[in-house]
Amino acid sequence: MDPSSLFGIAQFFIDKLASLAAEELSLALGVKQDLLEIQNKVSFIKAVLLDAEQKQKQNNELGEWLKQIKRILSTAEDVIDDFECEALRKQVVNTSGSVRRKVRHFVSSSNPLIYRVKMAHRIKDIKERLDKVAEIRDKFGLQIIDSDNRVVQRRETHSGVNESDVIGRGKDKQKIVKLLLEDSYSEKLSIVTIVGIGGLGKTTLAKAVFNDKSVVEFFPLKMWICVSNDFDFENLVVKIINSVPSQNHHENVRNLGLEQLLKKVRNALAGQKFLLVLDDVWNEDRVKWEELKDLIQIGGQGCKVIVTTRSLKVAEMMGTHSSSLDLQGLSREDSLSVFYKWAFKEGEEKRHPELMEIGKCIVDKCGGVPLALRTLGSSLFLKVDVREWMFVRDNEIWNLPQKEDDILHAIKLSYDQLPSYLKRCFACFSLFEKDFQFNSFHTIVLWEALGFLQSPHKGETLKDIGNQYLHELQSRSFLQDFIDYGSAYKFKLHDLVHDLALYVSRDEFQLLSSSSENISENALHLSYTKSHLLGKTDFPLGLRTILFPVGVNNEAFLNTLVSRCKYLRVLQINNSGYESLPHSIGKLKHLRYLNLEDNEELKSLPDSVCKLQNLINLNLSGCIELQELPNGIGNLISLQQLHITTRQSKFPDKEIAKLTSLEILTLVSCDKLKSLFEGIELPSLKYLDIGSCRSLRYVPLHVIPNLESLSIDGCNKLKLSMGHDDNQIAKLRLKLLYLESLPQLATFPQWLRGCAETLQSLVIVDCDNLDELPMWLSTLFCLKTLSIENCPGLLSLPDDVHHLANLEYLKMKGCPGLCRRYQPKVGQDWPKISHIKQVIIESLELEN
Structure with a gap:
C-alpha cells in the first residue's frame, strides 16, 4: 500500500x-x-x-x-x-x-x-x-512537519489549444459559451464552473471556449491563470497582472509590495469587461476565494470567470448550480475517434481491422476519459503486433508503462491531495470488483471495523464521521452515480478510479482474481473472486480482512483460517454452501464484522458466536434455513447492525433489548414472525428494514422514538397503522420512508405528518390499492426525493405540490394516468412540477 x-x-x-x-x-x-x-x-x-x-x-x-x-x-x-x-x-x-x-x-x-x-x-x-x-x-536528515497539509506539485497549463484535440465536446462547449455571452444584469461578476475527475478534459474544454471566436469578440480582455499548487492571494495577483496585455511586463512585479500590486490590478481591470479562467482550482477555503473575488469585481458589467476543478465543494463555493457543468465521459463513438487518432496515423486504422476490434475493448477500459484514451492510444502508436495490443487490453491500466503526464499520474494527483485519514478508507474500495454498487451502511461499517475512522467529537457518532468521509470523497470526484436517500447513500467508482485504488493499495490490500497471483507477505486485507483460489493457504497470520468468493464450500480452508488468523476484524462469507460454522469462531475476539448474507444452506450458528463482544455488524440476511438465532445474542454488547432471516416464530425481544448500541435492524423473510418488540424499548435504533415478513401484522413504532429510516416491503398482512391509533404514536423523526408491495395500503396514516420537519425521501412502489396521496403531503417541506412506481390507481398529486420547494428529484413510472397528467411540457399539470431539478416520467402506455 x-x-x-x-x-x-x-x-x-x-x-x-x-x-x-x-x-x-x-x-x-x-x-x-x-x-x-x-x-x-x-x-x-x-x-x-x-x-x-x-x-x-x-x-x-x-x-x-x-x-x-x-x-x-x-x-x-x-x-x-x-x-x-x-x-x-x-x-x-x-x-x-x-x-x-x-x-x-x-x-x-x-x-x-x-x-x-x-x-x-x-x-x-x-x-x-x-x-x-x-x-x-x-x-x-528529515524535517519535522506536524500537520498533513502538503502541497502536491502539478503542471502549469496555458490557453493554447489544437482544435483537432477537442473531440466530443461540442454540446458542452456551446453550453459554456452561451453562459458566457448572456447578459447578467443582476451580478457584476458571474462564475461558470467545470467539474470532473482528472483527465476528463476540463482544461481542454476551457481552452476551446477561451479561444472561441464569439468569446474573443465579446470580451476585450481575456486572462488565463493556472492556479494549481496554491491559492495564494499575492501569487494570484501577480499572475493576473502578468496575464494582462496592457501591463508593462518589463518591470519585475515580484519586487513590488502588495499595495502596489493591488493598484496595478485595479488599474488594469477597472471598467473592463473581462473573462478570467482559473484553471485547476483545489482551494476549499471560502475566505481566500472571497478575498480574490472582492478584488476583481472592479471590472465592468458582464465580467465572467471560468473555474475548472475536480472538487464539487469548490464548484459549489465559487459558483452556482445553474452555472456549473458536471463534465461526463465521452460517448463510445467519440471515445473511439480519440483513441484511433492517437493509436494510428491518419486514415491508417482501416488497414488493421483486427487491431480496431481489440481497440474497442481497450476503449471500454477508459470509461470515456480523454486522457486515458490518449495515454493508451499513444502507447500503441506505430505498433501493429496483435500481441502488444492484447497486452494493453488484458492488463489493468496501472500495470502498463506510462509517462509523467499520462492518465495514472493525472488521477493520482487527486489521491496525493487526500488527507491521510482518507487514504486507507479509499484503499478499501480495491477489495471489490469493478462496477460494484456500494452503499453507505456497508462501507462505513467496514471502515469502522478496520479502525479507519477518526474518533468523533462530542455530539457526533462514527456513522457521522463515515458519512463525512464519503462526502469528502464524492466532492473530490472519486465517487460517481452518488444517490442520496436521506439516511443512506449508494454510489459506484469510475473504472479508472478503481484502477487507482488497486494501484495505491497494492501489497497490503489484494483482490485475488487469478491463480498466478501470489499473496504478499505484507497483505492484511484479502478478497477472493473465485472459489478455486482458496487453495492458496499461504495467507499471512496477521490478516485483518478476508472476503470469501460466492459459492465457496471449502470447510478445510475455513477451519484453517479461523484457527490461524486470530486478528481478523472482517470476515465475509456470502452465498456459500456451508451448513454450519466451526465452534472455534468464538475465538476470533477481534472480529467486528461478520457477514453471512445469503447462505441458503446455513441451518445453525454455534452459540460461541455470542462471545464476539467486539462484533459491531452481524449479517444473517438471506439465511433462509437458519432455524433460530444463537443463544445469548444479547451478549454482543458492541453490536450496531443486525440483519436477520430466521425460521423462528418468536422474536427474542428481551435479548435484543440488551443491545444498547443497536442502530440498524433488518428483518428479511422471517415468515413465521407475527409481532415485534413486545414490552421493550429500542431508543438507539435508527434504521428499521422489514421485508417479506408475510405473517407480521403490526410494529409498535412508538417504542422506537429515534427512528430515522423505515423500509417495509412485501408484508401482506401489515397495516401502516401498526395496530395503534395514530394519536398514540409519538412524533417520529423519519428521514426516509420506503414502501413496496403493500396491498393493505390505500391511504397514508396521519402519523406521517409528524415527520414534516425531517422527511427527505419518500418512495412508493407496487402499491396497487393506493388511490390517492394526502392533501397534507405538501407540508413535508424537507422532502427532496419523491418516487412513485407501479401504482396504477394514483391519478394525481396534491394540487399544492408546487409548495414542496426543496424537492429535487421526482420519478413517476408505471402510473399511466399520473404520468400523462405531468408529462414534461405537454401534461396539463406539468407547470406544478416544472421547478423540480430532475423529473423522470416513465410509463409503458406513453412509450407505446
Missing part, C-alpha cells in the same frame, strides 16, 4: 493509546510506563513521517524504514485491541448472570495471570522494536 497513509496510521495509534481501556488495563498489567514510552516514540517518529513519505522514492533505505514502522504499528495495534477485547469481556462477565456462570465464562475465556505475563512481554517487544527504528530517524 502507498506509504503516504502512514502519518494517519501513527496518529490513530497515538489516539488509541490514550483511550480509557488502554489506560485501565495498562495499570492492571503494570505496563503503564512502557505504554507511555511507546506513545512518545511513535510521536517522535510521526513528526518526520510526512517528509519521509515524500522523499522515499529517492532513497530505498528510507522506504524500508517506513515499511518497518508500518509493521510495528500493525502489531502494536493488535495489542491495544486485545486490551479493549479484555475490557468488553469483563463487562459481559459482570452482567451475565449468576456467580457460577461468571466464573465459568471467565475461566473458559482466559487465565488472568497467563494473560498478564503474555501481554507484558508483547508490549516490551514492541517497545524494543520501536527503540531501534527511532534511533536511526535523524540519519535521514
